[in-house]
Amino acid sequence: MNTLPDIKNDFAQWYQEVVYKAELADQSPVRGCIVIRPYGCALWEIIRDYVDKRLKETGHHNAMFPLFIPESFLKKEAEHVQGFAPELAVVTHAGGKELEEPYVVRPTSETIIHYMFARWLKSWRDLPIKINQWANVVRWEMRPRPFLRTTEFFWQEGHTAHETMQEADEEARMILNEYVKLAHDYLAIPVIAGRKTDKEKFPGADYTLTFEAVMQDGKALQMGTSHMISQSFARAFNMVFQDRNGQQAHPFLTSWAVTTRLIGAVVMTHGDQKGLVLPPKVAPFQIIIIPIYRAGHDQQELRAAVAKIKESLAAFRVFVDDGDHTTPGAKFYHWELKGAPLRLEIGPRDLAQGQVILADRIGSEKRQVALGSVAEVVGQTLDVIQKTMFERAQERLRSHWHKAEKLSDFGPRLDEHNGIYQTGWCGNPACEQELKKFKATTRCLIDEKTSAVCFYCTNASKGDVLVAKAY
Amino acid sequence: MNTLPDIKNDFAQWYQEVVYKAELADQSPVRGCIVIRPYGCALWEIIRDYVDKRLKETGHHNAMFPLFIPESFLKKEAEHVQGFAPELAVVTHAGGKELEEPYVVRPTSETIIHYMFARWLKSWRDLPIKINQWANVVRWEMRPRPFLRTTEFFWQEGHTAHETMQEADEEARMILNEYVKLAHDYLAIPVIAGRKTDKEKFPGADYTLTFEAVMQDGKALQMGTSHMISQSFARAFNMVFQDRNGQQAHPFLTSWAVTTRLIGAVVMTHGDQKGLVLPPKVAPFQIIIIPIYRAGHDQQELRAAVAKIKESLAAFRVFVDDGDHTTPGAKFYHWELKGAPLRLEIGPRDLAQGQVILADRIGSEKRQVALGSVAEVVGQTLDVIQKTMFERAQERLRSHWHKAEKLSDFGPRLDEHNGIYQTGWCGNPACEQELKKFKATTRCLIDEKTSAVCFYCTNASKGDVLVAKAY
Secondary structure (H helix, E strand, O other): OOOOOOOOOOHHHHHHHHHHHOOOEEEOOOOOOEEEOHHHHHHHHHHHHHHHHHHHHOOOEEOEOOOEEEHHHHOOOHHHHHHHHHHOEEEEEEOOEEEEEEEEEOOOOHHHHHHHHHHHOOEHHHOOEEEEEEEEEEOOOOOOEOOOEOOEEEEEEEEEEEOOHHHHHHHHHHHHHHHHHHHHHHOOOOOEEEEOOOOOOOOOOOEEEEEEEEOOOOOEEEEEEEEEEEOHHHHHOOOOEEOOOOOEEOOEEEEEEEEOHHHHHHHHHHOEOOEOOOOOOOOOOOEEEEEOOOOOOOHHHHHHHHHHHHHHOOOOOEEEOOOOOOOHHHHHHHHHHOOOOEEEEEOHHHHHOOEEEEEEOOOOOOEEEEHHHHHHHHHHHHHHHHHHHHHHHHHHHHHHEEEOOOHHHHHHHHOOOOOEEEEEEOOOHHHHHHHHHHOOEEEEEOOOOOOOEOOOOOOEOOEEEEEEOEO | OOOOOOOOOOHHHHHHHHHHHOOOEEEOOOOOOEEEOHHHHHHHHHHHHHHHHHHHHOOOEEOEOOOEEEHHHHOOOHHHHHHHHHHOEEEEEEOOEEEEEEEEEOOOOHHHHHHHHHHHOOEHHHOOEEEEEEEEEEOOOOOOEOOOEOOEEEEEEEEEEEOOHHHHHHHHHHHHHHHHHHHHHHOOOOOEEEEOOOOOOOOOOOEEEEEEEEOOOOOEEEEEEEEEEEOHHHHHOOOOEEOOOOOEEOOEEEEEEEEOHHHHHHHHHHOEOOEOOOOOOOOOOOEEEEEOOOOOOOHHHHHHHHHHHHHHOOOOOEEEOOOOOOOHHHHHHHHHHOOOOEEEEEOHHHHHOOEEEEEEOOOOOOEEEEHHHHHHHHHHHHHHHHHHHHHHHHHHHHHHEEEOOOHHHHHHHHOOOOOEEEEEEOOOHHHHHHHHHHOOEEEEEOOOOOOOEOOOOOOEOOEEEEEEOEO
């Protein structure tokens, strides 16, 4: 029996093992890269399909840009190259020759996409341009962790260009809002939305919006970001258009992304000692049906009943675990490890009584359900599970969210991994820098002001900031 | 007005320009790479979704493997590395350092996937393994052409492992069959299925199945391939399992792929002097509705009528071209260039008469359709267009398919780009090599025998082979 490391005392090891044992991913022979196995891939496809649908509904179009970026492109925006240079993978040889100009494997695609925008954009009538790309990107990772930090990862990256700053600002906020809905309604992960400090923002952006969650060990996880890039890249790439007054103008840009890291967030938010616990909306299989054959009973009859139940559950993602070389007990264990929200067990005696046994993954009592009402009960129960998972995570977020005045007080407590601290800040980067001593960072600025002074110096606070250790 | 180069006399130039002007793709600043624009991306997503669904229905699971492959992996299978070495892009530096072992950017993923299969496979109970990956791959191209040959391209690559040779053989054939159905039923492209000669097969495979089409200029296009890899890679990667008799055995492998090249095939098969002609099943927009506003008439009324028509067409992919800064004529031209199968025009007079004007992209007469029956007529007409396009392409394939005895006869005719030649072959690679003088290759071996002797030597033919110049 595979038992997982203690989730309370050894969360990091628990995380790593559950990811591999539940077959979401596997280690690969390529440094810092994982293989996303079918179960993890199915989970990602469900998230992707939802996000893709929402992006299309909000007027974005998918496109595909080259994997390679000429090295010189990255250098056009000074902050940008500085931010990414240490993480780049570089192709120096190709087609049997050394290249005249090396190509970097995209760490993000602003530069190449903005080059193309500059080519396409002529008049204000061409605006807005709202592009999304589903792609792999590469950032060399010194301390990889499956899904959370891998050298290659998968994401959607949105890139838009707008006539006015207000429109770009609205876009960046609208997308953040979509992301928060994704986290709340789909992933059942409560998040805090806010704005990054200048130190933590995207290299080259005016400002970066973020949504942050707190994992079971009290560490924060940045779930995704939406950047108001404004005109910096537009100037760097000479992106101009004729405005409504016939003048040449630079458009206002945004970019935003969520990545396969979301899978890690789901694992770390909901998992327990038995393994994954997947929210029904993203679970590759929402319901596992396990027929329990007994010697001396008609297998065919049971098989037919199971087929009929499955048919009645056509609206859900269902898997019948009908293999004959493992015991029902081993199957229960297996699907608990894999986090399937619901399990239906049915043996000859249940069938004779016209019922199935319903077990959920969030610890409710097993119960009997009449065959005729399985579909209805399953639908309701999945809704309850989704809701309960969100509420429990919300409860945990509350218990991890502290208010504090001074770093000297909460700094040492940051070391016990017990959550995020809301505090006041004067806005001075030098004070922010002090957090480094506790291996913590600002996660985001939020629209509240509960402290009168800065967490470090004696100056007045300009507003609240959240501070935590983070993944 | 953008006019396209003459499709009859300058097909290569026509192709290039129609791809860019219809906004399927654009040139990029990265050598040999294109940008796939939203219209091309939408077309690819429709193809992808269909293929993905069929692959899942036939028991395959998606997974994601690393983009990078350690250079040493490619060298494990001798034929394989020889086949791909000249086309590789190599990452030599990453994270600010020179790598100890360079990584190649995957030109195909057999080696890394087989390494993982070897890790996962223990018993015959683990078989079959049926994996598919949607990915970008890189093969350095000296003479790139959009979609047909690009340095980076997109594909699905299937990789399977089986207990017996027969099972692997059935898999390779089943997939070829699926590909042929995709070509016929979706892309409206008639194809010839056959087997590659040893010279043309996939490096490392036992044999390669292919499906080939003939473009309007008479050149052949390989549309995709399905490889019976057998045990060569299994041995190279030490992939063993305990068989039903408790013995260690190597599994039998297959791999198979279709790529974004299919988009090129659709363009080159169906396009005409006015631009693209897209089969309804893959057209991003099957129907374009163009309201024709006239001065002195109620715009609101017309707008409402158009909205109602659109609503009645919810089962189709519809775009209402309602922009007010181009004329209806320019819109007709634009959507002809983009190959939309059907166009509905409606002006105040049509509205008063309770009708719309229906125009198709395959040259039928315009006709009037009563408002109440638009949905029904549109559905039927799209079916007719799909069918007609396939039949026309089939007619063209027939006219391009010749039987011939001797290379001395048909060799010079190959130079006029007038199609494929079915001929006899003794099986000797030396005779096959003679085709090079005419810049032609064998496309595939087919299950017919219409010639008694080889096209080159005087030995008996072992069966028919198709010969053509190819993309």
